[in-house]
Amino acid sequence: MVATVAMTPGADIVAESPTTHTALNEFVSQIAELTTPDRIHWVDGGEAENRRLTDELVAAGTLTRLTSPEFPNSYAAFSDPSDVARVEESTFICSEREEDAGFTNNWRDPEEMRRTLSGLFSGSMAGRTMYVIPFVMGPLDAADPKFGVEITDSAYVVASMRIMTRIGARPLARMEELDAEFVPAVHSVGAPLAPGEQDVPWPCHDDKHIVHFPETREIWSFGSGYGGNALLGKKCFALRIASVMGRDEGWLAEHMLILKLTSPQGRTHYISGAFPSACGKTNLALIDPTLEGWTAETLGDDITWIRPGDDGELRAINPETGYFGVAPGTGWSTNANAMRAIAKGNSIFTNCALTDDGGVWWEGLTEEPPAHLIDWKGEDWTPDADRPAAHPNARFCTPIEQTDMLAEEFHAPEGVTLDAILFGGRRKTTIPLVTEARDWTHGIFFGATLSSETTAAAAGEVGRVRRDPMAMLPFIGYDAGDYLKHWIEVSGAADPEKLPGIFLVNWFRRGRDGKIAWPGFAENTRVLTWIIARLEGRAEARETPIGLTPTPESLELEGLDISDEALEDSLRVDPAEWRAELDDIEVWFDRFGDSMPQPILDELQQLRERVDAA
Numbered sequence: 001m002v003a004t005v006a007m008t009p010g011a012d013i014v015a016e017s018p019t020t021h022t023a024l025n026e027f028v029s030q031i032a033e034l035t036t037p038d039r040i041h042w043v044d045g046g047e048a049e050n051r052r053l054t055d056e057l058v059a060a061g062t063l064t065r066l067t068s069p070e071f072p073n074s075y076a077a078f079s080d081p082s083d084v085a086r087v088e089e090s091t092f093i094c095s096e097r098e099e100d101a102g103f104t105n106n107w108r109d110p111e112e113m114r115r116t117l118s119g120l121f122s123g124s125m126a127g128r129t130m131y132v133i134p135f136v137m138g139p140l141d142a143a144d145p146k147f148g149v150e151i152t153d154s155a156y157v158v159a160s161m162r163i164m165t166r167i168g169a170r171p172l173a174r175m176e177e178l179d180a181e182f183v184p185a186v187h188s189v190g191a192p193l194a195p196g197e198q199d200v201p202w203p204c205h206d207d208k209h210i211v212h213f214p215e216t217r218e219i220w221s222f223g224s225g226y227g228g229n230a231l232l233g234k235k236c237f238a239l240r241i242a243s244v245m246g247r248d249e250g251w252l253a254e255h256m257l258i259l260k261l262t263s264p265q266g267r268t269h270y271i272s273g274a275f276p277s278a279c280g281k282t283n284l285a286l287i288d289p290t291l292e293g294w295t296a297e298t299l300g301d302d303i304t305w306i307r308p309g310d311d312g313e314l315r316a317i318n319p320e321t322g323y324f325g326v327a328p329g330t331g332w333s334t335n336a337n338a339m340r341a342i343a344k345g346n347s348i349f350t351n352c353a354l355t356d357d358g359g360v361w362w363e364g365l366t367e368e369p370p371a372h373l374i375d376w377k378g379e380d381w382t383p384d385a386d387r388p389a390a391h392p393n394a395r396f397c398t399p400i401e402q403t404d405m406l407a408e409e410f411h412a413p414e415g416v417t418l419d420a421i422l423f424g425g426r427r428k429t430t431i432p433l434v435t436e437a438r439d440w441t442h443g444i445f446f447g448a449t450l451s452s453e454t455t456a457a458a459a460g461e462v463g464r465v466r467r468d469p470m471a472m473l474p475f476i477g478y479d480a481g482d483y484l485k486h487w488i489e490v491s492g493a494a495d496p497e498k499l500p501g502i503f504l505v506n507w508f509r510r511g512r513d514g515k516i517a518w519p520g521f522a523e524n525t526r527v528l529t530w531i532i533a534r535l536e537g538r539a540e541a542r543e544t545p546i547g548l549t550p551t552p553e554s555l556e557l558e559g560l561d562i563s564d565e566a567l568e569d570s571l572r573v574d575p576a577e578w579r580a581e582l583d584d585i586e587v588w589f590d591r592f593g594d595s596m597p598q599p600i601l602d603e604l605q606q607l608r609e610r611v612d613a614a
């Protein structure tokens with residue numbers, strides 16, 4: 001495979017290309033012409049290439065090579081302080097018709113946006129290398145592999161995409177063999193270099209644009225180097241564009257983890273869970289069960305594609321190959337499986353703090369912080385500082401194959417059959433620890449009304465309650481009412497007997513003492529085993545106006561450190577809280593206008609009646 005082609009005047013991009021895929025060569029030529037890079041590099045995804053790129057990133061000051069044996073072959077990156085999270089205000093859906101984007105998205109007229117983008121991208125890669133990253137979301141041997149090609153001027157993006165996604169020569173060869181379609185995805189940090197100009201460690205631009213054209217299935221991202229804005233296979237493709245593909249092709253692209261649980265009797269169960277960013281997916285995906293005889297294995301921690309299988313079941317795959325996990329709060333006591341994967345190395349840490357012995361640290365990694373650190377902004381830090389050493393949205397980027405508890409089905413293109421779907425958020429009040437939906441439509445209602453306090457994963461205010469349907473608010477690539485309709489339709493294509501149970505969970509409810517009532521983390525095992533017992537008809541539940549909740553006796557609580565009061569506080573259904581909640585849900589549903597499906601409106605009506613009668 002050719003590596004790098006210098007863009008001297010008259011360079012023949014197609015002749016120098018490693019592929020005969022005509023549409024791809026046209027795409028690359030067109031973007032090179034627009035962005036005028038100094039060089040084009042076709043990414044092969046191999047070891048040698050990665051070593052060269054990371055060496056260059058170290059030389060440029062973007063990466064710091066970690067020398068501590070606790071973090072082998074790993075790097076720290078520090079972003080510009082303005083470029084630390086997804087930027088929802090600057091994320092756009094440019095469908096032909098505004099109503100197809102719906103009220104949850106920032107819509108822009110596609111024609112107008114194309115003009116804006118050609119201005120922004122014109123010459124934007126000058127002085128830089130343009131990397132071409134062929135990739136596939138999901139196993140390469142899938143019946144209908146979903147290809148993409150990201151063009152980027154950031155080597156940090158290449159190194160991160162290599163962890164998160166199947167990239168390089170193999171997907172390219174398969175794309176060529178199938179003459180397959182691909183999602184074109186263009187990314188520029190938006191910082192062209194004049195001849196001789198010195199680069200900065202983290203180039204970016206204030207005028208960020210994360211743009212999606214759902215009809216032509218294109219992605220254009222300008223101005224940010226941060227994960228969800230720049231690793232375009234992840235949120236942009238695997239959620240926003242894939243949700244549109246799924247709508248058109250009869251499947252679902254969801255913001256979910258996938259967990260396999262095996263009971264002491266050897267029965268296996270597959271559970272997916274949709275929680276908003278920084279609300280516990282990675283932790284639940286990597287749970288170490290606290291109940292004797294149960295084993296957990298993971299299949300994924302962030303994105304799940306679900307489709308009806310041949311026998312009427314719902315099948316799920318994880319299209320990614322890595323974790324882009326929230327670092328703060330991750331430690332040996334909360335998430336030992338993540339720590340074991342991280343300890344094998346080959347990771348990139350972004351906006352963590354540096355230790356004096358060449359490692360990284362973040363809040364919660366150890367109980368006591370080290371005596372001295374370099375914080376994520378490059379400043380000296382000691383434990384008496386009144387600011388965190390790592391950014392609250394600091395991330396580890398680690399290959400999923402380094403997980404000891406990875407389920408072998410992770411590699412299976414046909415995926416696994418879902419037994420249960422969880423919807424969860426971060427709520428101080430109102431939402432009990434776990435509630436079972438009466439039926440599938442009631443479960444979709446749980447998803448439609450899901451809410452959470454906002455987190456540091458997105459730029460903006462933290463801690464404000466917002467509705468986040470199916471934890472997909474920032475990721476639904478089309479009208480949110482049509483999205484709910486699509487959920488109803490997909491289940492219609494499945495066997496009603498085989499539909500997964502749906503459960504609403506909340507690990508974050510406060511007790512009367514103001515503290516989080518439920519111990520959470522590994523102890524969520526007890527919620528999962530209750531869910532499985534419910535599916536198997538073995539556990540009791542209490543009928544409440546909002547659904548079925550555990551009786552305290554039905555939960556396996558032996559060995560759990562929780563007071564009776566805290567348990568009661570976490571399970572309680574309070575009609576007064578629910579009346580306020582219903583008012584808020586009504587305001588929320590009004591925003592959907594006519595596109596809210598009638599069955600979901602009927603659920604609201606019935607809930608109102610049950611709460612009023614309580």
Ligand code: GDP
Nearest residue numbers: 277278279280281282283326328329507520521
């Ligand atoms: P993700 O972004 O959805 O994958 O969420 P993570 O699993 O990375 O968790 C985000 C934050 O929530 C971290 O700070 C965790 O420590 C915290 N968290 C995760 N699970 C629990 C839980 O069960 N209880 C509590 N109290 N916090 C949790």
Ligand code: PGA
Nearest residue numbers: 086228276277278302457
């Ligand atoms: P998260 O993924 O869900 O693990 O936080 C990143 C994001 O959603 O920004």
Ligand code: MN
Nearest residue numbers: 255276277302
């Ligand atoms: Mn996510």
Ligand code: MN
Nearest residue numbers: 281282325326
């Ligand atoms: Mn996560």
